[in-house]
Amino acid sequence: MKKHSDWNNILRISTTIMGALLFLLGIYISFYFKFFGQVPGRNLWAFEASYPWIIIGYIIINILFGTYIFYNKNLLDLAYYTILSQLAMTVYLMALTYAGSWLSFPRSVVLINFLVGSVLMFAFNSLAYILYQRIRGQKRVMVVGQEDRALEAVKNFSLMKNSRHKVTHVVLSNYYYNVRQLADEVDIVYLTGRIEESERLEIYKFLMDHNQKLFISTNFENLMMVNPNIMNFQDESIIEVSSFGIASEEAMVKRFLDIVAAFCLLVITLPITLITALAIRIDSPGPIFYKQERITMDHRPFNILKFRSMSQSAEAQSGPVLASSNDSRVTRVGKFIRATRIDELPQLINVLKGDMSLVGPRPERPFFVNQFVELNPYYSLRHHVRAGITGYAQVYGKYATDFNSKLNFDLLYIKNYSLAFDFKLLFQTIKILFDKVSSRGVEDKVESQVTWDKFKNDIDIIK
Template structure:
């Protein structure tokens, strides 16, 4: 059996703590750059009094951003997260030194540190990222399941910019027997699609006994078992399946934060919204705001607000259609405000009114909701919570992801809800502002045309059907 070392939680904690020390060293260097080596004692005393809080702030900010979760990142992603976390660290230190009355901490040092710290931390993070891949190595994956589901999994892994996970084998029939025969050749077994229960349990039993890593797809049966409650009655141990909903106490806290944050953001971003309103008006005829009926909690309809990014008559002839990446109906200003997500800012008004939340499943139009429910009855479960401006699917998926995949993200969010999860998604939403792929409409790519012929020379395909050449 392959006993490759793993990047475990202890290593991750050590890397974050060392990162906070690098951050402190960058602040020290910024002091010496600012004062050319002759640092006044009164200014340095403010740093000495606050450095513990600065370290804690660094750790919390980078945990929220997920900077040191490396498995699905590239070096470019690492750059984005390093710069964003460094920017928030600067704001945090400004607020910290004001709240702690350490007013002799020079703001000019924070400005210098924004760049010095960014460079040092990116170098440090890059080394940690390299070590992560060196320790963990590339993971060979065996995908097991129905032909259609397996092919889609192969395509998804193949299109990841991070090449850490590579599908090397697939099994399409005689699942248990083939898993036993191929397990030694791979690092991870991924089960997807429908597998008959007795066969699946035999695979589970074998993998647990051999300590082989197992991935499961997010079908409904697996989603049901996320975040269970464990109870005992005398000698009876029971697993209670949690519902697809947010507990009442957490829902009240979530709503309170929505009101506070949306109000502050509306005030803070009002200059940007005013300029955008003027540009939309000047660019094309029609209203500044675009109102469209969407569905939120308990399938209640509401009118979502956006800055208009399309021509006024965009859907008069076409009817309700999803936008595409090269949509001719999008205006010049509209293309820019879409790519930067500025068109979404008026939805803060929807949040304030209670139509939406800051974080939650993206709201769809009634036309598409009815269509999706007719294709997947579980789609209605996402309406157990308020729709959101951003969400799990927006941060970790792509705009072009099909509705079933987005639904899996949404149901995972609801099942795994916590306030900390909301904050993490809000922080990580900032990163996708720089991601052109996630800002596009439904992708008109060739991925839907890919088939087994495109992969047969790179994969070991076991139990293949006659339809696979």
């Protein structure tokens, strides 16, 4: 089996540093545009004095945005991330010139660099992306597991934004035997659904012995083993399974930052809040704000605040229902504020009150929580932390993703919690503000159910 070089963290960091150096070149070019080639020495000195801070800022911002994580991006995504990171760098440079008293570093150069840098960095990022695709190549995937879970996995791989992973084989029975027979024909084996433990362990051992890459699904048993604590008692080595919760000291820091950030954002967005309130009042009768009972940490109910985007009597006849695409109940102003997420701004008040956090699992209504807990008893684990305005599922999942898939995202977030992870999700939330798909309601189920017929010509299916 042909082996490709891994795109590891060292290569990613090296690419980010090269991008930072190229970003400096973009500023030089912007200086020459500003001064028509005759750049005064004092202006260049101010720029050169800020070299280290610019490089550090570039690296941090692009790591938080995930610009150089290429595995599930296409060139359009790359353009989004490049422009957003350039915008963040423009704001950062403006603040940096004031903080460093480098006032001879002209603001006009910073603005020119937004255009020059966007073009230059997109060209570089695209080249890095193409090289990544060439170095890594397309990965052939074998999906192994129960038929319903395997079909769902195949569908999800087919919907990926690029052709980085291609399912070539599906094994639906005699798992261990077929994995041994077909392992040399693929690069990755993905185990999904329930497989008997003895057979699963045999597959693990075989793949490890042959240095084969293994993917496993995020069922609860696998989620439990994420982020373990390793301990030693004399000659006994023990794995302590971490709980689904945030350590008290981390929770205190998270709460403090929530309060500071929510207060600042409320002040900054006050003009938007006033204009939105006026538009809602003019557009349709009813209150400006919409209150709805949701569930947060420790299963505590609270009233979530939103700008009203639907007619006042939206659920008078139907009762609680999830919003759908092209929902007729949404008002004219409501369509705009939902698409731009402005309707979520009042939730900053919920953050100040302690009902919510900036980042966490999205809160659901008691009506749906009760349904979901009956269908999946692990659903209640997401209530070990405060509900959030944005979260892992909102950034990486689709709006219409079923509740079990969203739950896996939420439990992974809790297991992997860190302050840096929160910052990363906040930065990447900016990108989904421009994503129309993520602002839709649940899709109407008008499509026929996906069957194997759709994939049988491209995949070797072993039943």
